[in-house]
Every structure is written in structure tokens, then in C-alpha cells.
Amino acid sequence: MDTDPARGLASGAVDAAGDSSGESLPRVLIVGGGVAGLEAAAALAELAPGLARVSLLTPDPDFVYKPLIVDEPFGGEPAPRYELAPLLEGLGADLVAGSLERVDADAHEVVTADGARIGYEKLIVCVGGAPRPAYPDVVTFWSRFAGLQADELIAAGAALPAAGLTLVVPPGVTWPLPIYEVALMLRRRAVELGEGDLRMTLLTAEDAPLGVFGRKAIDAISETLAARGIEVRAGVHVVADEGVADSSLVGVPLPRSGPVVALPVIDGPRIEGLPADRGGFLPIDVHCAVTGVADVYAAGDGTSFPVKQGGIATQEADAAAEQIAASLGAPVEPSPFRPVLRGKLFTGAESLSMRSAIAGGEGEGAISPDPLWWPPAKIAGRYLSNLLSGRDQGADLEPGGGRPLDVEVSWPHEWHGDPGLPGIDGERG
Numbered sequence: 416m417d418t419d420p421a422r423g424l425a426s427g428a429v430d431a432a433g434d435s436s437g438e439s440l441p442r443v444l445i446v447g448g449g450v451a452g453l454e455a456a457a458a459l460a461e462l463a464p465g466l467a468r469v470s471l472l473t474p475d476p477d478f479v480y481k482p483l484i485v486d487e488p489f490g491g492e493p494a495p496r497y498e499l500a501p502l503l504e505g506l507g508a509d510l511v512a513g514s515l516e517r518v519d520a521d522a523h524e525v526v527t528a529d530g531a532r533i534g535y536e537k538l539i540v541c542v543g544g545a546p547r548p549a550y551p552d553v554v555t556f557w558s559r560f561a562g563l564q565a566d567e568l569i570a571a572g573a574a575l576p577a578a579g580l581t582l583v584v585p586p587g588v589t590w591p592l593p594i595y596e597v598a599l600m601l602r603r604r605a606v607e608l609g610e611g612d613l614r615m616t617l618l619t620a621e622d623a624p625l626g627v628f629g630r631k632a633i634d635a636i637s638e639t640l641a642a643r644g645i646e647v648r649a650g651v652h653v654v655a656d657e658g659v660a661d662s663s664l665v666g667v668p669l670p671r672s673g674p675v676v677a678l679p680v681i682d683g684p685r686i687e688g689l690p691a692d693r694g695g696f697l698p699i700d701v702h703c704a705v706t707g708v709a710d711v712y713a714a715g716d717g718t719s720f721p722v723k724q725g726g727i728a729t730q731e732a733d734a735a736a737e738q739i740a741a742s743l744g745a746p747v748e749p750s751p752f753r754p755v756l757r758g759k760l761f762t763g764a765e766s767l768s769m770r771s772a773i774a775g776g777e778g779e780g781a782i783s784p785d786p787l788w789w790p791p792a793k794i795a796g797r798y799l800s801n802l803l804s805g806r807d808q809g810a811d812l813e814p815g816g817g818r819p820l821d822v823e824v825s826w827p828h829e830w831h832g833d834p835g836l837p838g839i840d841g842e843r844g
Contacts, residue, residue, distance in 0.1 A: 440468040443739060444533060445508075446515050446525065447541030448473030448499050449481075450794060451715030451728040455539050457798035458736035460506040463745040469508040471499070472515065472525065472533065478502065480803070482725060482793040485593055485761060488563040489600045497803065506802075515542060517687035520708045537710050537739045540689070540697060541732065544681035544716035544723060549585035550655045553675040556597055563597070563676070569605045571674045572613050578673030579614025586620045586652045586666070587680050590724045592758050594678050595625060595636065599762045602643045615644065618651045618667070628758060628771040629780020636782075639762065653677075684717045692719050701751040703735040712739065726757050729796030757788055757795040 443459060445452045452471055459469050476499055483494040500510045513527035518540075524532045548555040556563050572580030582598050584591040598617050605613045617624075617640070623633045624640065624647050640647055652666030669675065683695025690707045692698050697713040698706045699720065705711040714731035716723040734752035741747045760767045768787040771780040781787060792800045 440466070441536035441743065442534060443467045443469045443537045443539070444525065444535035445469065445471040445539045445541060446473070447471075447543060447715065448475050448478055449541060449543055449715065449728075450725045450796065450799065451541035451543075451732045452539070453478055453499075453502065453802070454729040454796050454799040455541060455714060455732040455736050456503060456506050456508045457802045458733050459740060460508065461798060462736055462747050463740035463743050464507070466740070466743040466745055467536070469506070470511050470533070471503055471508055472511045472513055472527070473499065474512065474514045476500065476510075476512070480793070485596050485600070488565045489604055495803075502802065515540075515686065518689050518711070520688055520711060523710065535710070537742070538712065539732070539735050539739070540686065540705070540711065540713040540717065541715045541728075542684050542686070542717050544696070545684055546679040546681050549588075549677055549680045550583075550653075550669050550675070553583075553669070553677050555679050556676055557593065557679045565601060565604050566608065568674050568676065569601065569608055569610055569613060572615075573605075573610045575673045576612075576614060578670065579616065581670045581673060581675045582615070582617045583653050583669070583675060583677040584617075584619035584621060585677055585680055586654075588620065588678050589721045591619060591621060591678065592625060592724075592760060594619075594676070595640075596761045597676060598640070598645050599643060599760075602645060611644075614646075616646045616648065616670075618648050618653050618670075620652050621649055623649050625758075625760075625769070627756065628769040628782065631779045632769045632771065632782045635767070636760075681716060681723055683719075686717075694719075699731070699752075701734075702738040702749055703731045703752050704738065720752075720754070722754065722756070724756070724758075725794035726796065727754055729794065729799055730755055733797055759791070759793050 445455050448471055452473065456469055456471055459467065478497045478499050480495045487493060503510050511533065513529065513531060516526045516528045518525050518538070523536065524534050525538065526532055546557055554563065554568065568580060580601065582594050584594055594617065598615060602615060605611060624636045625632055637647065653669050654666040655669040683691055683697070685691050685695035686697070689705060689711065690698055696719040697717055699713050699718045700706055703712050703714055705713050712735035714735055715728040718731060720727065720731065731752055734750065737747050737749040741749050756771055758769045760769065765784055767782055767784055768791065769780065769782045770787050788795045790800050790804050792804070794800065
């Protein structure tokens, strides 16, 4: 099967409309309709209008704002859902229904689960990671796992006052914020049910509660948890006989005398036809191009960058989109991926915005009940936030306009060994 390099669509391959006529414009194919995929589509619409045919491949017709799922078990409204088709149409992009099976990088094609072949000039893989429970026989909470029964957990913990309710951040988890939200909202609900004396313990492998956000956040969160009667034991590696996140770690045994809620661990997607690191994640360079293969980029939880968080996913998507836009002839100077961490913590009655400035120094970070970025969404995406809120594309992420609040985050991870990643290598907070 011959490939026309001018349009990146193999002869006989299926295009977004289901035929083989192709288009005169080069195709940029995005795989995945989550945070990273939608951000990439919005970024390309802003940066390279009319320069490419953008298609998004996903089996899901809707985009779900998953960070808000945490509020549902506590009487909150269901997380917002957005139909992808009209969103993409407004961006000048096509929606293609289907699931990725493998990538034929030599032919510049992806193969779907039903055998269709879709050609591309540039490919952005945003399929996410593969979450799994870290421990057997405990409640696993994450945005992709439903069914947290708050009242039943509180009742079970109250029935065993010596044990109470335990929450766990397993070893290997790099985005622990959801478990703190669950803990604080469980405490509020316990008070409402007349179980204000419920013993609650949070065991975390972190050195300090939400330590990535810096000293100010650590102090504020620690004070908040203590005031709510939630005991925190940091630096604790909880292990179990099977299903453990990292069996090479020596730690404390999983509590078995009361109910336990734990975050999942995330494995890489291991996509056939693309390289993967030891964990199955897609290795990316400074512009989020997948290393070792031409014209393929990746963003989101499926990449090798250790932080699995929506805001980070949007920044990876932006870096890939800028590089692609420049290659298409857009007047764009691609910026390297320089991770910026913004987190919004729901406490039950209010929310706290956090940012950290630790790379290259001992920054203390910032935490405030007021917005630290704009619009003040749970996911601070440069294009996604504006798309979902109806604002103009490309607005600043800072209240009042002006310069965005960019915060570089360093992590003790093998990425520090890559000299091509500015703002990360050799800079430990």
C-alpha cells in the first residue's frame, strides 16, 4: 500500500468521512478524546488554522470532566459531559469513532480495533494510562472508578472504632490529591451522620502531605487535616501479599481490620508499533515527540512523564501542537514542555488553589482560597479551559490577564537523566 507523503493518507486507507478520497491538506490525527486529546485539537485550531485536517479518533462520543467525579458520592451534581462532535466541529476538526489497536509507523497509519486503517501526516497519541487497583479487596477510588459508597464506608469504620477508616496513597502514585479530597469530604459527611468521632487515618508514600506543592501547602494541608481529626502518616509504603504497587519496597502491611480506600496505580498503555519504557509508557522528548519514531507525539497519562494530572496533560498537548503547527508552516516558535503544576483541592465546603515554584530553588509555593489562575477550573488548560467555559481561545491563566502563573516542577525520576528537558534536569526542589 503506497502512502502519499503530501497528505499522509495511505491509498485505500479510511478517512474521517469513511471514504478513501482523502483531502489536500495534511492530516493530523489525535487518538483519544480525553483532556489531552481535546486540548491538542483546540491548540491546533488556534495555532494552525486552515493548515491541516485535524481528526480525533475515540470510541467515546462524550468528553467527561472527570476531576469533578470526586463530588458525586457526597451529593454533588454529576460531572459535566460534553458531546465531542459539536465541540470538534467548532474547532474545524473531525470526530472518528473507533478504538486504537496498533500503529504502523512506517506506513504512517493507525489500525483500529475493527481493522480500519487511518493515515496521518502527524499523530498525537492521547490514550491515557491503564489504572489498576494497587491492593486486593479494598475500595479503589479514582475518576475512572465509580461506586464509592460514602455512607457505608463511614458506618463500617464507626463499627470498628479502634480501626476506623483508612485511606492510602500507594507507592508509585504521583498524583495523590484525590485521596485528600475524599478524606476531607468523608469527614464532613461523617459529621453530618453523627459520626464525628470516626477515626480516620491517611497513609501516604509521600514525604509530606501534597509535598510537591511546597512548604506553604504542606503546612496548610497538614493544619487542615489535623483540625478535621484526620491523622496523617507520611513516608509509609503500604504493601500487601499480592497486587502491591511495588513489591520491591519494604513497608507496612495493608490494614485489614477496617475499611480501606486507596488510589490506583497506573500502568503504561503499551501500544503495539510504538516504543515503550519499562512501565509501558510512551517515551517523549522535550517537544513531546515519541522517541525513536517519526511524526508521532504523545500527551497525557500514557507518557513517561511521572505526573499523571490533567493540567500536565494539557501542557504536553500544547508542546506537541506547537511543534506540529510550526512544521506545517504556522508562525509559531515551539516552546519545550516545561511542566507547570496547578492543583485545586476540594475540601467539602470550599476549595483551595495551589501552585508550586520549587524547580531551581527552595520555593515555598502558594496556597489560597482565591483563584491562582484564570479561568479557575479544576483542570488549568490553556485552550481547554477556554473552550469549555466559552471564553476566547488562548486567554491567560492568571486573574486579570497578563503573564500566566508558570510553575516548574522537578521530580526524583529517571527524567532527570535526560539533558534535553529544560527546567527538570539537575533542578531538585
